[in-house]
Amino acid sequence: MKVLLPVDGSELSMEAVRFALRMRQGGLSLSAVLANVQEPASLYEMLVAHDPDVIDQVSAEAGLHALQRAQALLDEAGVDYECEVAKGDPAHTLIDISERFGCDLVVMGARGTSALRSAMLGSVSNEVLHASTVPVVIVKPVDPEGV
Structure with a gap:
């Protein structure tokens, strides 16, 4: 099964990767697509940078950096991605x-x-949940008190 794992660098996105790995340990045949989406540059960023190629390069590097921890987990588990x-x-x-x-x-x-x-209570995950043509699993934050 090919699983899309959106990763933004947050601990919660990493928990989603760990959840997918737990599904694999439970017997799910798993390959993954790690995805990071950079929001378009703001007007201020465009004015300061003067060069759209610089903004694109910095954005791509930030996206690749955000994926590194997830890549390490998948590499360690031997998952193709x-x-x-x-x-x-x-x-x-x-x-x-x-x-x-x-x-x-x-x-x-x-x-x-x-x-x-x-502040919008997971608007991206909510929108993906409603617009996706495939099933979506939304991993919630772990309650530190275990309640």
């Missing part, structure tokens, strides 16, 4: 990636690293 760093609206871009790579399942965290998006 592909990586995709894209730019755009996170939810719609993740749906596009899922379709383009032929994913059978999406496993993602309920909230990402963006403060605004966290």
